[in-house]
Amino acid sequence: MTTRKRSKKVADSARTRTRTRTRARTRDNTGGWIRITIRGAPYERGVSHGKQIIAADHTLFTRMFAAYDFIFRQSYGRDIDFFYGLCDDFYRPIIKRRFPKIFREMEGIAAGAGLEVHQVILINVYMSLPYFYSHLLRYIDTPKYRKKYADVIRDELAIAANPAALSARDARLNEFKDRCSLIMAVGKGWTKDGGIVCGHSSFSNFIDAQFCNVILRIEPEAGDGFAMVMQSMPGGVFSMTDFFVTSAGIMGSETTISRFNAFRLRDPICCRIRECMQYGRTLEDYAERLQKRNSGDYACSWMFGDARGKPRIMRVELGLNYVNIETTRDGIFLGFNSTYDERIRNIECSGALSSQAATNATGSGVIDGDGGGGGSGFRDIATSIGNRRVQLEKLAEKYRGRIDTDVVKSILADHYDNHLGKTAANTRTVCKHGYAAAPFKPVGAYDTKVADSASAKKMSFLAHWGPPCGTPFIVREHMKKHTEWKDWAEYLVDFPRRGWVEV
Ligand SMILES: [Zn+2]
Numbered sequence: 001m002t003t004r005k006r007s008k009k010v011a012d013s014a015r016t017r018t019r020t021r022t023r024a025r026t027r028d029n030t031g032g033w034i035r036i037t038i039r040g041a042p043y044e045r046g047v048s049h050g051k052q053i054i055a056a057d058h059t060l061f062t063r064m065f066a067a068y069d070f071i072f073r074q075s076y077g078r079d080i081d082f083f084y085g086l087c088d089d090f091y092r093p094i095i096k097r098r099f100p101k102i103f104r105e106m107e108g109i110a111a112g113a114g115l116e117v118h119q120v121i122l123i124n125v126y127m128s129l130p131y132f133y134s135h136l137l138r139y140i141d142t143p144k145y146r147k148k149y150a151d152v153i154r155d156e157l158a159i160a161a162n163p164a165a166l167s168a169r170d171a172r173l174n175e176f177k178d179r180c181s182l183i184m185a186v187g188k189g190w191t192k193d194g195g196i197v198c199g200h201s202s203f204s205n206f207i208d209a210q211f212c213n214v215i216l217r218i219e220p221e222a223g224d225g226f227a228m229v230m231q232s233m234p235g236g237v238f239s240m241t242d243f244f245v246t247s248a249g250i251m252g253s254e255t256t257i258s259r260f261n262a263f264r265l266r267d268p269i270c271c272r273i274r275e276c277m278q279y280g281r282t283l284e285d286y287a288e289r290l291q292k293r294n295s296g297d298y299a300c301s302w303m304f305g306d307a308r309g310k311p312r313i314m315r316v317e318l319g320l321n322y323v324n325i326e327t328t329r330d331g332i333f334l335g336f337n338s339t340y341d342e343r344i345r346n347i348e349c350s351g352a353l354s355s356q357a358a359t360n361a362t363g364s365g366v367i368d369g370d371g372g373g374g375g376s377g378f379r380d381i382a383t384s385i386g387n388r389r390v391q392l393e394k395l396a397e398k399y400r401g402r403i404d405t406d407v408v409k410s411i412l413a414d415h416y417d418n419h420l421g422k423t424a425a426n427t428r429t430v431c432k433h434g435y436a437a438a439p440f441k442p443v444g445a446y447d448t449k450v451a452d453s454a455s456a457k458k459m460s461f462l463a464h465w466g467p468p469c470g471t472p473f474i475v476r477e478h479m480k481k482h483t484e485w486k487d488w489a490e491y492l493v494d495f496p497r498r499g500w501v502e503v
Contacts, residue, residue, distance in 0.1 A: 046108020187330025
């Protein structure tokens with residue numbers, strides 16, 4: 001009964017989307033991006049953020065929460081109200097106490113957009129939730145929450161007692177943990193002009209991906225840190241897909257670490273990385289802030305570049321108990337959803353699932369399949385991680401000493417499959433086309449962003465909305481061939497061919 005009612009509501013909001021879309025998108029969009037600039041004190045800039053999103057498209061938040069609700073039900077079997085509750089009980093107190101300015105900005109966004117604060121919190125911890133959820137029992141099977149979460153505790157204990165069920169559930173949540181390809185290079189030995197060059201492409205299911213098309217510029221009030229420009233989403237206080245440049249001359253990005261499964265509920269990543277961007281003066285500041293009260297949520301291989309003076313780049317492979325930090329003035333770092341650090345790969349990532357178990361569990365396959373052992377496919381070119389590592393390393397050598405933003409664009413659009421030994425745009429390739437192979441789930445690469453020292457110094461970057469190679473994804477055409485996904489259609493939008501824009 002409840003489910004039926006909710007489905008109808010979601011369908012209604014999806015219909016509203018179709019009616020209002022054209023008018024809303026022609027005014028504020030360039031190349032598919034929604035650009036907003038906010039400035040001033042935390043609450044004031046939050047209100048401005050909320051109002052500008054509503055002005056750009058007054059149905060955007062409604063569609064976004066309907067989409068999140070659908071994804072939550074597909075991945076967890078629980079609806080969005082359950083996750084709002086987790087935000088209120090667990091994340092609200094931490095953010096309010098530890099990050100009062102960020103919390104004020106969130107309150108402002110809620111006020112400006114007519115939302116509840118827990119909705120804005122949910123947007124910002126969306127990527128932390130899969131990590132938290134795997135360890136949920138530790139936090140709800142407690143004297144304070146045992147009664148409130150009695151049903152959930154019952155279900156989770158049953159799942160925990162059944163290895164097959166636990167594997168199946170972990171496989172579903174792991175899908176949130178494999179999300180992108182990344183390159184960052186510096187120095188005469190690697191780049192054309194010796195400066196920093198960085199490029200990143202995000203992967204996701206195309207339902208939540210569609211909301212990551214906000215270019216957010218934040219100018220805090222005088223004396224409260226650096227200004228920043230980032231890819232973000234409606235209601236975001238951080239990037240989430242993670243691509244940004246700041247007025248300190250620092251650029252940053254990351255690739256998530258597949259199957260990472262170490263967690264301790266402390267400060268969420270949205271607040272830690274936001275404080276890095278706003279207050280980080282050096283690369284070392286970033287490394288330090290990321291590790292402080294780290295939760296292990298959204299564990300990533302982070303890459304930062306400092307374009308000032310003699311340029312330098314840093315990679316932080318950020319596990320929970322293990323962290324690997326490297327810096328160079330002449331080198332290249334590659335991101336493919338695993339780590340070079342064997343401790344993180346083999347101790348903190350759960351590689352116990354076979355790819356078959358993952359496929360059986362979801363009926364859809366995870367975004368990145370695993371070869372079956374530990375290391376999340378690091379050496380297995382039959383997996384997306386393995387193929388992308390090998391191919392990125394090959395392309396880095398090929399273009400060594402010549403890398404510039406155009407080269408990075410072409411690398412991120414690469415379609416070579418080392419497993420098949422031929423070019424084939426598929427789920428394994430650097431430019432990921434997850435939807436092109438069984439089980440044909442609408443997932444894949446949906447954007448590209450590139451920056452270099454020159455663009456970072458003027459707090460700018462180049463951005464492309466849609467698959468890196470430009471191949472369009474058209475919902476109607478996909479559904480014609482793959483009716484097994486037809487219930488996804490009302491939540492999806494097309495990714496037509498679009499051009500590059502400078503932000
Ligand atoms: Zn492609």
